[in-house]
Amino acid sequence: MTVTVERGGRAVRRKRDPHRPRRPRRSRDPYALFLLPGALAFLAVVVVPFLMNTGVSFTEWQGVGTPRWTGLANYRELLDDSEFWASFRHSLLMVVAMAVVPTAVGLVLAAALFDFVGRHFGTRTASVLRACFYLPQVLPIAVAGIVWSWILAPENGALNELLSVLHLGSWQRDWLGDPDLALYSVMGVMVWVQLGFPLVVFMAGLQRVDPQLHEAAELDGAGWWRRFRHVTLPQIRPEIHVVLLWCTIAALKVFGAVYVLTKGGPGGATEVPSYFSFTTFFEKTQVGYGAAVSTVLTVIILALAVAGLRWQTRVEDAEEGVAR
């Protein structure tokens, strides 16, 4: 069908207007109109609110009345705010729990499922297992939070109950209520939530890898681990980049899990920037200060995104240059 339309189109064009350039210049303008609804909608929902938020971060404002310009006062205050620094330290640990660990574990799992289980036990077994790992990803974070805060509850929680059945009663803890443990418990939940995403992306990526590469390496006597390191890893590097970038950004934005599991507590032990800005906005109604927190978060995320995307396009260009 493509071919007929193409030929027909060319024939007709030649007949009607032989001097016309291949792509008429005029055709650029009508297309710009298609961007109009999108442009207006983005202006109203993203651009204006974002600029307002940035503007408000230079003021003192309770949400009513006129904001009072204070320049960089909010940002100076942030530098001395230990809660602010703690929230970003916790963010780094969230990056470990939501980007580093899931990517590393996801890689090994994907390789094991794809070229071990898939080959020896059939792709059906592999995809059933993959589905199990992916399941938490479709769950609303609020629901995941309910499930886990009940499992991790100190009294009658399933985990503590399990420990006592296993005669490990001394290991029982108040998993979400102990300031020394709460953050690690939240991190554990986030690993559970996040793991499916890298796994699915990596398994899809592995399907691109030429099986002959593996066979050749196997014939040359390379064991599973060496094939993983020298064949699998380099082949799915684009997927690894995307997943790391995506998950890091998601980790910096984490909100729902903290809201439902710990509300930032106990005593700020699980405070993260997004939750910190949320409470500053809506509970303390220090809108200017909350805006400053969210602006810092935005700058970090945008810098990461820009750096990540530029790096990704550079690597992709380089690889395409080699391949073609």
Next chain:
Amino acid sequence: MSAVRRPAGRPRSAVLSRYPVLVALAVGALFMVLPFLIVAVNAVKSPAEYSAGGPLSLPDGLYLDGLKDFWERVDFGQKLLNSVLISGSVAVLAVVLSVLNAYAIGIGRIRGRAWVLAFFVLANTLPQEALVYPVYHLSKEAGLYDTRLSVVIVFTVIQAAFGTYLLAAVLGRFPREIVDAARIDGANAWQVLWRIVVPVSRPTLGVLLVFFFVWTWNEFLLPLVMLISNDNQTVSVALGVLQGQRLMDATMTNAAALLGVLPAIVFFLVFQRTLTRGIAVGAVK
């Protein structure tokens, strides 16, 4: 990589080493679904059974009153309806908006499209925390606060940022000849879009539709801020708020969790193929 096809004589790994790996993976998979199983088991226990046997005992029979009580107490039907309405409208509207944007960028090749695209990518990564207060404030001024419409508008735009980014790449590779031929035959840009580009890209649009629906269903921060009255809340928000209040006993918690999990499992079963395939598409592009 040599082009010569080697004879496929792969040495068989020892049978002994195969099963431990499978068992380890199966245990891992079981651990992932275990929370779901525990919740399902406890949601059908009566409070008496629960306090007698704890969370790990098996239920004697199906006790559905806990689920029914919870359903009525939080008016769960209304929450489901709100979630379906909001997520459904967002999915459709965001796909339409993405198509319009991507058509201008990918096929229209408008001037400065690289910058326009970069804008959408950045808008997509922007944390909602940087928008939430002004959106809350402006919607109050516009009389849209605490309406489902406000959430639909905001998420249509937010999801369309991703949709535009993905679709622009797909449409950028759309066969030029088809578009040119139709234009020469007298079709205007609008007709080319609806009669040619949209039908041909239907599989990708389907993936986007599913994504937008599930993502919007799962959204938490903005709906939490925007929808305060019980009648407008989504499933996610209602359950999150209930949990945050710490007022639920064990049976109720499990009823809440099970009712929250069920729609997700339904989506998962219905859309599993689309979702997994779609993520792969989105990630590589």
